[in-house]
Amino acid sequence: MSKVYFSTARMAEFLRLYVPTRSSNGPRILAVMQPAISDSRFNDTYRPWTYQQQNWLIACTVTPIDVRVRFGRTVRGRRQKLGVSQEEFADICGLDRTYMGGIERGERNLSLVNIEKIALGFQITLAELFRGV
Numbered sequence: 001m002s003k004v005y006f007s008t009a010r011m012a013e014f015l016r017l018y019v020p021t022r023s024s025n026g027p028r029i030l031a032v033m034q035p036a037i038s039d040s041r042f043n044d045t046y047r048p049w050t051y052q053q054q055n056w057l058i059a060c061t062v063t064p065i066d067v068r069v070r071f072g073r074t075v076r077g078r079r080q081k082l083g084v085s086q087e088e089f090a091d092i093c094g095l096d097r098t099y100m101g102g103i104e105r106g107e108r109n110l111s112l113v114n115i116e117k118i119a120l121g122f123q124i125t126l127a128e129l130f131r132g133v
Contacts (some may be wrong), residue, residue: 067133069106074132076104078122093121 079089090100094117102108103118110118119129 066106068109070133071110071130072104072106072108074129075118077132078129079104082122089121093117 079086082089084092086100086104087097090097093100095114099108103110103114115129116126119126122129
């Protein structure tokens with residue numbers, strides 16, 4: 001988890017560039033506005049009734065996406081490239097189809113044995129499987 005400070009204009013640019021809008025599993029962002037220390041870099045707004053510069057600082061905390069979600073997205077992408085359904089791929093790996101769905105959604109915490117079964121289902125090494133994560 002990292003804390004980053006932005007001015008109001010820079011915060012809007014950060015949100016536009018780095019936060020996925022379609023994904024509910026994207027990074028979680030906590031933004032808090034607070035008065036800033038007098039700094040000429042953050043003078044980007046004015047109070048309309050006094051024409052004085054108003055300094056605000058936005059503290060933004062970004063947490064990375066969970067490793068289970070990233071692994072699930074990798075598995076789903078590789079499976080779709082093969083053109084195989086979840087049920088067929090689960091049969092290839094020797095796993096239950098509902099368990100495979102939970103893996104792809106990032107809901108399951110896999111053991112090394114099951115990760116190896118998935119790698120063997122793709123006919124790749126464990127290192128190759130984790131390159132996409």
